[in-house]
Amino acid sequence: MATIPLSAVDRFRDILGTDRVLEQHTERLLYGKDGSIAEGDCGLVLLCETTDEVSACMRAAHELGLPVVPRGSGTGLAGGAIPLDGSVVLSVARMRRVISVDPETPCAWVEPGVLNLDVTTGVRHLGLHYAPDPSSQAACSIGGNVATNAGGPHCLASGVTSQHILGMEIVLPDGEVLTVGGPAPDPPGYDLRGFIVGGEGTLGVVTKVCVRLMRDAPTVTTLLVDFPSVTSAGAAVRDVIAEGVIPAAMEMMDRTMVRAVEQFVHAGLPVDSAALLLVEVDGTPAQVADQAAAVERICRDSGAASVRTARDEAERALFWKARKNAFGAVARIAPNYYLHDCVVPRTRLVEVLENIAAIGERHGLIIMNVFHAGDGNLHPLIAFDRRDPVQVEKVFAAGKDIIEACVAVGGTLSGEHGIGLEKRDYMPLQFAPLDLDAQCRAREAFDPDGRLNPRKVLPAGAKCGELILDAGSLPEGTWL
């Protein structure tokens, strides 16, 4: 493991005090990981509490020439928060104040360590909520959501994170503090928000976020539909959207996934069904009744075996608990999982799902599906045991096949988890060298030394023009 010189450690201690600079062996091991399968090499951990502290730490790192990786809750699934080669990890997990709530606009300024669900919990009494709801919303931070441009089941109707971030305060790699946007709609000049959201910690450290809040819908209905085949469920998704109905959320889970998660939630899910669709519609009572009827009719036409409506709020919460705990329940099947995040056109959903099943069979692997069906954002999840090196090789080979299959039908690499480390070397499948170079230059405008979350997102060295084009497994310097 790389170590940071003692003089540098002292410099950070002067800023944060002894307790908030972690430098022991096991402490650093823990910060070498996030929610993904890879493991990197952390040199030092900084636990910041204020913008001033972040700025002072970034200035110090700038002067010392140290690479820095920003970290929120560390629940990311693409290795975006994994430090390489002894980078300094800057955690914002202690920056968790809700600074102000404006119920009229409505919006709120929050610190980046505030958990996604805590934003909604804090404004529920005002009849408001923060719409993007990643499955990990109880644990993931707003800062991490901004970094990955996170999605979630309810982003089908209301849009992903970038559509809900009105403004940000961001500390640049040299410690300078910049504010972009704010509560007012459409700020003048270049709109940098769209660039910074999804920047995966390569542009700066976001220290304050102005989030858009939305009014709660007066009525919500949640349907649980049971299909005899993945194909028929896929067809139902396509037909619902084609008819012009946009549900608030439309999620699919296959049989293996349903069985794993039912052991945890005990929601009485139909464990023998081949595929489950979870469809939520909201709006005025009349709209909800119309939409729910349409969804039910289309599902039955596609061959749905049964349609169950959540009786009350408690049952609705239970359905969602099943969906949102799905990834975490995988250890009931195998100790590790490798998760993909491709998006495919809804019209090609059925053929891609069949293709993924075939890839699993070909490699002799269990591939489970739980995903945002409504927007074609797949989450094929390969369950495996990292202690078996033969299996690990197969997992990477199958992952590559899945990505290629998705890109081949006009899909994209990642819908919401980000590129991070795990999908980095697949970028050339999606982009020509010219495109990648342009992205690299934009990044350099913020971080000319390439010190911020280095070697993430773009398959390049520290500088533009040094593209490494080698897709298919974990990047060098990381472990499994």
Place this chain on the structure above:
Amino acid sequence: MSDEGHMIPPRGAPNWLPGVMAPAEEDVVSCVSCGLCLPHCPTFRVTGRETASPRGRIFAMRAVMEGRAEVDDEFATMMDECLACRACETACPSGVPFGRMVEAARAQVEARRPLPERTARRLGIGWVLARPWAIAAMGAGLALSQATRLERLLPARFSRTAPRVGLRQLLTRVPDELGEGPTACVLTGCVMDVASRDVQAATMRAVAGAGFRAVRGQARGCCGALAMHHGHPEAAKEMARQRIAEFEGADVVVANAAGCSNHMKTWGHLLADDPEWGARAAKVAARVRDLLELDLHPIPGERGAVAVHDACHHVNGQDMRGPLREVLRRAGARPVEIPDDGRCCGAAGLYSVLQPELSGELRTQKARAIAASGATVVACANPGCAIQIANGLREIGAPVRVVHPAEYS
């Protein structure tokens, strides 16, 4: 990636001390690091440190198991900081059995502590709690020091965490036998039999009221939960054997503390490898009931709003959220939820003494949340929590009384 060697970290033989209980490999690998436990972990919520989170602690165990880290001071701090409240277990979609993992990791930590410290802990946890007269002597000492205000000479962290023991408490008589029906042997226990003898007496009435012939355990003696909780499995096994021998004739075995009932239900697992005691332990463990699991008939009255404090080892260990509320309703009280998502109060066995800072923070948070509930009484069925909460409420000057639900019988 070109070089295979980069993909698998250098792995060696486990660094666990042989011959001492250690976390099982199958338990350790069952964590997928998703992080869904993080918001439920009280110490992570306070510190924001991965090293004070369930996921981090499990990964540290994994690193030791893979020969990449040592059971050293750093590892010890991480395990010591854990409350073992098991809120992470309830939140975990993969069912990772964190409670038994951290207990085993602590056994490793204890075995490596410097001898003077290890002896002191072993004496406190293993020796005193196994001896009725030693517990009685401690209780008398506490009561005397508090009555004479000599306790002012002791460190502040002691007076902030110790139970208040009135001399009258010590003299309260607890009936040895009460009621008719199948025999229910009632655990006498350790701390409660000193600090809350009125609750002990009330427990006998409650058990009798539930249709049993309540028989009080023969001698003061700990069930072993504290020893197990703090990394002394051998002491815990010895106490389990004593209690099992005592309870074998009973139809049911009743404990009025969440920590005790939860632990006693695991006696079979604890002594599974003991050829003489394994089967006997499993048989007695199957008859263990928490007091709140009985069909209690408290005396109904006009009791108003009562805040409900769930002991971690009721909700996380035994999935028992309902019974306490039901007993309160039967007693004529209106159960009120404490607005803090049921976070641990920071008592956690001896945690309040061993980790005064983190425990103090949680104690204050809990006391404030109880005060915010608006109730003037808070009910809780675990002695550790009761002591901690009473101390916390006194600290912030909130006029809220702590009751054990048995006291309504």
